[in-house]
Amino acid sequence: MGNLEEETKRILKENKLYANKKLGQNFLIKDEIIEKIICEATVNQSDLIIEIGPGIGALTKALLEKAGRVVCIELDDNMIPILMNRFGTNQKFELIHQDVLKVNLKNLIIDQKKNYKFNNVKVVANLPYYITTPIIMKLLEEKLEIQSITVMVQKEVAQRLTAKPGDEYTGTITYAIYYYTQPRVIVHVQKESFIPSPEVDSAVIQLNLLEKPRVKVTNELLFFKVIKSAFMQKRKTLVNALDSSKLIEKQKLQGLLNKIGLDEKIRGEKMTIEDFAKLVELIDENVKK
Numbered sequence: 121m122g123n124l125e126e127e128t129k130r131i132l133k134e135n136k137l138y139a140n141k142k143l144g145q146n147f148l149i150k151d152e153i154i155e156k157i158i159c160e161a162t163v164n165q166s167d168l169i170i171e172i173g174p175g176i177g178a179l180t181k182a183l184l185e186k187a188g189r190v191v192c193i194e195l196d197d198n199m200i201p202i203l204m205n206r207f208g209t210n211q212k213f214e215l216i217h218q219d220v221l222k223v224n225l226k227n228l229i230i231d232q233k234k235n236y237k238f239n240n241v242k243v244v245a246n247l248p249y250y251i252t253t254p255i256i257m258k259l260l261e262e263k264l265e266i267q268s269i270t271v272m273v274q275k276e277v278a279q280r281l282t283a284k285p286g287d288e289y290t291g292t293i294t295y296a297i298y299y300y301t302q303p304r305v306i307v308h309v310q311k312e313s314f315i316p317s318p319e320v321d322s323a324v325i326q327l328n329l330l331e332k333p334r335v336k337v338t339n340e341l342l343f344f345k346v347i348k349s350a351f352m353q354k355r356k357t358l359v360n361a362l363d364s365s366k367l368i369e370k371q372k373l374q375g376l377l378n379k380i381g382l383d384e385k386i387r388g389e390k391m392t393i394e395d396f397a398k399l400v401e402l403i404d405e406n407v408k409k
């Protein structure tokens with residue numbers, strides 16, 4: 121048994137705790153995976169790290185050794201005394217006991233900036249899998265001043281999150297991620313690297329935030345609405361999918377697709393992000409008329 125595995129079992133036993141499945145608790149027990157996460161996120165003294173779901177603190181401990189400051193957000197009441205016991209006296213450590221989806225992250229970063237000096241803000245986490253997508257969408261849509269997001273997610277989710285739009289694993293979120301970031305898979309992680317073992321393997325991915333979105337879009341709301349509608353009915357052609365969503369009339373849309381040189385029978389999943397950007401500019405002009 122490795123050191124981290126022993127330590128995790130000991131802490132859980134001493135506190136008479138079991139992993140809470142409903143909260144997506146799978147504790148990392150492999151030191152080498154933690155080292156890899158820290159190394160690939162290039163965690164250093166000039167970083168403010170936001171860790172989502174620290175659990176009993178396996179990743180937190182390593183983050184505190186390398187980062188300038190670590191702010192953790194944990195929902196589970198049971199984890200709070202354990203974390204405070206372990207790291208409460210460390211000046212670099214701060215714990216927010218809340219649901220991450222309810223935390224105002226923009227204000228959190230502003231407050232940290234007022235009181236501490238750092239160059240970059242990075243999110244590093246072994247995410248609770250039941251809310252992977254809402255967490256990532258929150259981090260992107262709130263247009264936070266963060267440099268990178270390095271997170272553990274389920275392996276199949278990792279494929280969708282890091283796919284290039286138009287590729288095999290494309291989904292709505294693929295476009296959002298590709299719009300805001302440069303994504304990559306860092307390492308695949310076997311289910312045995314956690315206690316308890318989740319049902320599927322995992323992967324660590326990194327999303328590096330772009331200075332400006334990858335394509336120029338005037339109406340972001342409409343852009344994502346069109347993409348979402350296209351993927352709600354993936355098997356349909358784009359024209360039929362958007363017709364059901366009542367965003368634009370069938371014939372008008374066919375005309376716009378012709379205008380940008382796309383086949384009228386194209387399906388949304390075959391469209392690149394540039395295709396969607398061009399099409400949405402035209403739809404927007406059309407709607408305004």
Ligand code: SAM
Binds near residue numbers: 247
């Ligand atoms: N970081 C620890 C590790 O790597 O061993 C634990 C990771 S575990 C996969 C996910 C953690 O997220 C758990 O500690 C769980 O309690 C916490 N969590 C679940 N839902 C949450 C939420 N809505 N907001 C904040 N933390 C949450």
